Amino acid sequence: MTAVDTKSTILDVAEQRFADQGFAATSLRQVTADAGVNLAAVNYHFGSKEGLVKAVLMRRIEPINDERRRRLDALPDPPPLEDVVRAYIEPAMQTASQVSGFCRVFGRLSAERPPFLAGFFGEQFGELGRRFVAMLAKGAPALDVQTIWWRMHFTIGAMSHTLLNAEVIDEVSEGACGTADRAAVCEQLVTFAIGGFVQRGETR
Amino acid sequence: MTAVDTKSTILDVAEQRFADQGFAATSLRQVTADAGVNLAAVNYHFGSKEGLVKAVLMRRIEPINDERRRRLDALPDPPPLEDVVRAYIEPAMQTASQVSGFCRVFGRLSAERPPFLAGFFGEQFGELGRRFVAMLAKGAPALDVQTIWWRMHFTIGAMSHTLLNAEVIDEVSEGACGTADRAAVCEQLVTFAIGGFVQRGETR
């Protein structure tokens, strides 16, 4: 066994490239050249470009969703609303703070959403999403199910946008937002999301 | 003058294609074939593929930002926080409800962010973004500037994600969220964003 094997080197480089450029704009030639491996290695190890991007995503999503399930399992009944929100946000934000490529690869691909990934996100998130909605409904009994769904989508959008555009946020705010302190970013997001969730209903 | 001229037909078709597939995955051959015009017409009217996508974006962004400026101009001093939030969200959501392609083309391209558009979004949003931050700060004097910036980014993320994924939201929520009623979606979003903004500070 060498220091790092071809397969995981390809995964690392591909994650970075897909994060920077997206799926359609990234060629296998770029990936294999950066990784210092042969062009044919991608097809040998992953079958196709689509197989590669799925492998890149799965490597990060599975541990995050496992951690989310573990946290939901540990909550009391009824669960505090804040803890449910944190169970969703924190595992992803912590991974993003440890794995630089993941900061954007997930947000980018979920925005680009190439056709062959259409079912993929539904599979990864369907059952877990329904569990979160059920828990949120218990934590905020005054809200109807439709409102819970909407607010979860808004929370996902805020998080996805933040993961995707960290450096843009730094730039456009002229340094007011320090994205380097990931823990502080996570707290800002949690606070905002909880504020959105505790609203009673329409404002007009 | 014919019923619809070549140039605006290309813009309409390109908007739809870029919305569905993004920039890199859309070829000029698809656009010109759908539009029933010649391949060379794109380069004649827009100079290049990049020129085309900029024209597609400008056609929608300019009126939206003009309307936002008009609304900011009309606010009292100090402005009610809710009205500032509405001044940002409503012009975009109303355009999205009238122009089906815009629902996704803006969110998609701002997520894909091809390199040549890097400066474009900054130009379109820089001055206006600073104006919104200043107005939000007046409307929520208890918050520091950094928190204002973060919450505006979260609001943009929630809106962008909603515009981009309307049909996905319908599907994953199993119909609980009716995206067809655009006005109701807009109200859900405004309510959520205001809730996030009125939070006093950290929750822990």
Next chain:
DNA sequence: GTCTATAGGTTGATAGAC
């Protein structure tokens, strides 16, 4: 303004030697 034809380059994937 619109067309055909094509230049000049890239892509994903694979066959077959080692």
Next chain:
DNA sequence: GTCTATCAACCTATAGAC
């Protein structure tokens, strides 16, 4: 498992006739 060589398809952009 890794390599070279190559295929067939696709792309943007342009030159030049009408």
